Amino acid sequence: MNSQKIRFFRQRIPSFECIPGCHDCCGPVTTSSEEMSRLPRKTAAEHEAAMESLSCPHLADKGCTVYLERPLICRLFGTTPALPCPHGKRPAMMIDEKIEQQIHQFFKETRQVLV
Template identity: 70%
Template sequence: MTRNNRKIDELRRRIPSFTCIVGCHDCCGPVTASSEEMARLPVKSEAEHDAALAELSCPHLGSHGCEVYNERPLICRLFGTTPQLLCPNGQRPVYMIDTRTEQEIHAFLRQTRQVLV
């Protein structure tokens, strides 16, 4: 396991979780992720990527919501856990993410090669 993969796993464990509204995808859209995060996701065709981008959506969003929820990128996991990325439906964890972890996530995102999901 690479250093970046270990860091992703460590950061994921520190992001608080909460239950989304079933069927909601208001925070899903074009996002970027590190190469290591992308390697954990199913490969989508260029046509699937283009179609999702045309609708400002995510190629991993299916009829029942996120098809890669357990492997979703860090940025997706941040939605709803920080005042900077509030859930548009008011969902949130009991305790929001701590500032140090959020800063570490953004530092990781800045230092890794990011590609469009």
């Protein structure tokens, strides 16, 4: 069931091009257990290093190493006024408010873990 919801939401979050090399939105985030299970496992040391730098353990020199499987929260950055891009980048059409509300409800209803 959650897998279907995640797929549904992913299809409805608009995309846009970020500034190459920018990782300003890549910080410690939480995600559902199901989304987390799709990501490669990181060591405790990798998680600790990411937390110390207020970064994501899946962020590398050339960007997000899990971009195609990135969690919903990561996909939301820049697509809603609540999570704006610090550089003003955005899609032509922002996310539908009802879909955003449904995503936030999904966050509340599912177990969230630190990426």
